[in-house]
Amino acid sequence: MVTETDAAASAALDRAAAAFEGGRIQMGIDELSVALRGFTDAGDVRRSAVACARLGLAFEAFVGNRAAARVWFGRADRLLRDVPDCLEQGWVAIAGLGCDVDDPSELRARAGLALDRARRFGDVDLEAKALADGGLACVQAGEVADGMLMLDEAIALWCGPAGDRDAASMGVCSFFTACYYSAEFDRASHWVDDLRRVGLIGAAPGSQIFLRSHCSAVQATALIELGRWGEAESLLTSSLAEFEGCMPIPSWHPAIALADLRIRQGLLADAEALLVGKDAHMQALLPLARLHLARGDVALALATASRGLRMVGSDRLRGVELLALVAEGELAASRVEAARDACDQLMERAHGLDVPRLRAKACRAQALVLAASGDLAEAIRTMEIALDAVRVGLPVLRVELFVGLVGLHEQAGNRAAATVEAARATSVLAGLDVALPASERALLERFARTTRPTGTTASLTREGAVWSVSCEGVRSRLPATKGLRYLAELVRAPGVERHVLDLVDVVEGVVIDGPDRHRLGDAGELLDAVARRDYRRRIEQLRTEIEDALDHGADARAEALQQECDELVGHLAAAFGLAGRSRTASSAAERARLNVTRSVRTAVARIGADLPAAGSVLDRRIRTGLYCAFEPAAEDQVRWIVHS
Structure with a gap:
């Protein structure tokens, strides 16, 4: 017989699901708390455990608080420890996102228990989720073929008799994660149309847009590996905008994929802004x-x-x-x-x-x-x-390996072999939309240049406390100002955009043995390069201490550490104008923009005073602002190089 208390708790559970689907995270957590109190008051241990497990999922997937999530997952497990075998044990075992269970041996064990309960009690929705999580665990353990067959079976069930949308969205997430790590991009594409047909992928808020963004991240990763970086960037930025336009929480999968692309492009501050808090x-x-x-x-x-x-x-x-x-x-x-x-x-x-x-x-x-x-x-x-392992496909990785061979042959003194490998790398690069790091580009130029550049070469050379600037026999020695150092960083990597915070980190950053705790916690928007490094190191230290505390069952300590970590993440995010805060005049990025622009333009003017023709090229081709770059053109009569 269903009591009034049971009915009220069940209704709260339904309201929680609707709230999460609409991106109303705190409302969902509040309704789950109401449901838990109701089931507890009614003495319904099994459904209390399910409510606890869903609270764990909410804190892990939506809030990013692993400490709180572990507490709720642990409580759910304890409630069912002495209960006879039941379906709820299966649902609690795989209540979280499979991709958030770090160790595949743990995920495999939990999925195995859930699969047993699903088949014994005839729950096809639980069976599909268990197959998906178990398949992901197999893939991560290196059993790729077996794991992918399990994942295919799970997807087939969701395109057929399985109808639990929440379980399906989490299981499809496991599928995309497995495809991402194993580079099974074609398999992911094979199922996309069917997943759209049954309404699991779409533009609606909630699970549809979440899976759509995850799918976009996998597709973009394939494009990145294929050297189609412009297409990947367009797909990821549009996915980010689409997700954040209909959900009140930050994007997840496309943000991480875009951060990976930004690192490859050399846009390190952009990458950090995308990864802060994740x-x-x-x-x-x-x-x-x-x-x-x-x-x-x-x-x-x-x-x-x-x-x-x-x-x-x-x-x-x-x-x-x-x-x-x-x-x-x-x-x-x-x-x-x-x-x-x-x-x-x-x-x-x-x-x-x-x-x-x-x-x-x-x-x-x-x-x-x-x-x-x-x-x-x-x-x-x-x-x-x-x-030999990547003879077919993956051209970006092939270029990386060719460049590695060029470097090894150069070290061995075999210039002829280095020239051959450089030519192979250059041939592959010709069909790609990628940006090589400056050091790799310089290595290929040493061996693969087919024509000498026309015009004159001007050079910037660091000589202790001064910089030597020379062109056409005219040589000038200038003090080693910050502006010249910023300028050299830009000129040594033509065509590469640099965020001003990256330039400041390179030029003004100080290597620190450990964080100065007296500087943390109150710097707010005024974070400079040293303070940002302090924050990064302290946050990493806190993450490790949180894992230690959780492993030893010290839940209260883990929660306290998590709170400190969240505060520091908030300060670091503010330095990039994140978390809903604009880049005001006092922000680190804005102050860096003003200082770098002024310093670089002063340095260019000093060079132009002594070497007018060479300086005029810098004046035209150096772009300053929040993003800075040296963008030379083919028609320039002066070619600039930097000697470290």
Whole structure:
């Protein structure tokens, strides 16, 4: 018999679902709390557990508070621990998003329990969700073929008899995540039309737009790998705008994919703005670690990657990428033995893995470690093995490997072989819409230039406390001002946009052994380059401490640490004009724009006074503002270069 209390609690549960579907997160949490109190008062342990599990999902997926989510998931598990086998145990086991369960061994165990309950009690909706999460776990563990078959079966059920929209949206998210990490882009495209037909993907607020944005992120990732960066950028920016235009919460999957593209483009401040506040979740950790490494903050990159490795446990796919980054970071810090250890772990995870992209990345990392160890012949052979793994498709990765070969041949003194590989890289690049880092572009130019540039060459050369500027036999020595250093950063990477905060970080950043706690918490919008680095390091430290506290059952400490972390994330977001705050005159970005513009224009004027023709090119081609760039044109009679 259904009591009045049960009916009221059930109605609150329905209202919560409707609130979340419309993006009204706090209302949804409030209604779940009402439902939980009602089921508890009625003595309904099973439905109380379901309400707890849904609160865990809300805090994890919508609020980003892993500490609170763990508390609610743990309570749901405890409520059902001594209950006879029932369907609710299955739903609680896989209540969260499969892609938010970091360790695939845990996800596999939970999905296995849910699948057992689903088939014993005849619940096709639970069966489909269990198949999706179990398939994702298999893929992450390296069993790609078996995992994808399970995911295909789950999608088929949602396109047929399974009708639970909430479970379907979470399961399809697991499917897209598996396609993303295993580079099964064609498989994702195969199911998109069917998912649209049954209304799981669309433009409506809630699960439809969420899955549509996730699908766009996977499609854009494929475009990035294919070297169609302009198309990928257009798709991701429109997906972001579409999502945030109908949902009152920040976009997730397209924001992370766009951040990855921005890192590749060298737009590091843009990437950080997209990732701020998302670093509690595994999907954002790899691009975040790449961002720190691109900035030269090796210690922070390694700390972020190490946290990721701890979170993913036995995950082979994400483990390979994280360990490759660790090896690269250790090499950047000249710790060859540590890089070799990371590479040994990497090759162990990659052994037998049927994902060509990851096999190639593993071999590339091994080649770099071999080169650093002095075994250039074996390094070259290993880099060639990496190229063999991606003979078809993935042209951006092929260019990266070709460039690696050019560098190895140059180190070995084999100019002829370097020239051949540079020509191959240049040939592939000709059909791509990508931007190479300045160092890689310079390496190819040393070996693949077919025609000498016409006109005159002007150069900027750092000589201790001064800069030497020369052109056509005229040489001028200028003091090493910030403006000249900003200018040199732009000229050494022609065509690459740089956010002013990136320039400030490079020129004014100070390497710090640890955060100065006295500077944190009250800097607000006035964050300078040093303070932003303090914040990044303290946030990473807090993330690790939160994981430690949760692992040891110290829930209260985890909550306190989470609160401090959220406050710091808010301050860091404000520096980029995020979280609904505009870039006011006092913001870090605006102050940097004014200072960098003034300094660069002063430096250009000083150069123009001594070298009028060369200076006039800089005056026309240097673009300043929030984004700065040096944009030379083919008709320029003076070609600028920088000697470090």
